[in-house]
Amino acid sequence: MTQPPMRTLREPAISGQKVIDPSGWTAQEMERSGDWSLHLSDAEIADFDRAIRGVETQGLDIMDITRENFALPVLGDRLAQVRKLLLDGPGLVLVRGFPVARYSRAQAAAAFFGIGRYLGRALSQNAKGHVLGHVKKLTDVDYNKDPRERGYRTGVMQRFHADSCDIVGLMCLHTARSGGLSSIVSTVTVHNVMLERRPDLVAALAAPLHWDRRGEIPEGKDPWYVTPVFNYHQGYFSCRYARQYIESAQRFDEVPRFTQIQLEALDMMDALLAELHMKTEFQQGDIQFLHNHVTLHGRSAFEDYDEPDRKRHLFRLWLSTDGERPIPPMLAERTAGGVITKGTVLNAPLEAV
Template sequence: MTELPPELPPGPIPGPAAWRAADLSPADWLHALSPAEVAEIEAAARALAARDLDLAGVTAGDFPLPAFGRRLAAIHRDEVLEGRGFAVLRGLDPERLSRRENAAAFLGIGAHLGAFRPQNAAGHILGHVKDLGRSPDDPTARLYQTHERQTYHTDSCDVVGLYCLKPARAGGRSSLVSSVTLHNEMRARAPDLAAALFAPIETDRRGEAAPGEQPWFTIPVFNWHAGHFAGKYQRQYIESARRFAEVPPLTDAQRAALDLMDALAENPALHLEIDFLPGDIQLVNNHVLFHDRTAFEDWPEPERRRHLLRLWLAPLQAQPLPEVFAERFGTVTPGARGGVTVPPERWIASLEA
């Protein structure tokens, strides 16, 4: 059976997600919470945390936001899903809440945006981004468990949310680049290399394959489906997938295309760097953005070390995806896709890393 050529966009992809750094200012993406909104979130968090409830099962109904909920929904829809692809909420103070109350606040806000998806083979729907001393060279380690730079990548979900409990002593900045802009730039400079990234490529699951799954998945870096662009990328995991005998070496064209894309992402004219302040909540659309984290130096005191909470979310309003994404997302049905394959009865919202 002859393999069909990949579907390609008809030309450069327009729209608000095709941004460059100079196109944006903090006034565009930073949303300061009012004292009334902070009070509403804190009250809902304290009430939820006080209940004898498994936080893994939190719903929007468990976390009423009668005033802020409308603004939150608009930011998520207009900016994250249909706009530039990201937004930052600022104004919460994690020091005013207990560990369980902070988890309740983040999970409660997330429940208004989409369904939770498991982030690892342990079924964690509340992730902890902190340095656990893992080596980036360990093929079973995830890069968020180290203090090293992550490099530009996507997570295996529609939207990733990060809530900063404690920032690093130095470094650890969030960096965002439009994968739509990377496509457009590559198409203008080297259309043959841009086209090469629409072909399937193997990516390592890093030891988190479920029974019956291969230890890698095969999804193109660039995808075009039903008038929507979707990127899927993690260079280190593409490289480490070559450790399996069944996975062929990268071709010269694939390596040249990935090298060009990485070089473009490193261009300060294209990417945007953002400091995490305590209480910041960042929402990122994985289909139109690649995100990165710079290396960081942590505090010596354990109680001060960098610590972010993370959610992988599946919004009902998310864009259509090609069927190939089911290999990693389980399904392409909005609201039920993404994450690591773990039975729902094993999902947990651990308060510790």
């Protein structure tokens, strides 16, 4: 895996001003650049073989995997570069060439979780405590219409959103028969374009908004939480957006109704996401990491194969970098600890449930 060049220019982020950050890119720039796409070498794949054998020899559970017991002497230095690209570069990395078909489900899960330990700490992704998540169609319910459902369990289009973590990782086990294209956008670029066209709407999205927890409620908390879309904290810009979660919070009587300018700002946000994103297509064995505070991602609807063992299936990790990038307390409350509700017990299932 060759070490790519990286842009490094960053200036302190200030409300009402253009954000200067390495994660500010356009789709055209990323499509021309190979900086964010890496390919595993034979020596790096051999690293996985040795590390997976070590996990099996020691009888380790997936959640017991650490950097120390999942040694990657060849790949480890490159993963440090991947982490740098995520936190101080474009905020996305695509790793290609992982031979997922030659490993068992447990072996692939160990490899993916092991990579994650070099980038951050795995978080619970739902009230069931899953630290190894599964993106797979399990229901025909449209999560955009049902606030009790989560998008990763459906085959419908997923609108642009950020997950509740610092870094989200996806490993493609199987692709769909058709559809399932991934879309990624730089929220730094979205912010700056909106600032040029409608600075009043940037100000509206920099004010607090209510978000639906969709039933995954920590003890002692309201069924909603409050955070702006655009955040500026200790010189760093962060964005959090998932319109369906903002809209479904309106179902609670205690939540203030939208103002006209808030609705206009949300509409412009959606329009810019559609205008500025780039599309990528998962291949089997692809591993994608995104920095959630500076990117949003979405997915087109997909059609599955009929055979159960060919259905679209991705592993997912939510990773915390434990405060390495400053984010405001309102945002950290949601993203730093994962989803923990009463009775949540952390576990790493090998099948989608």
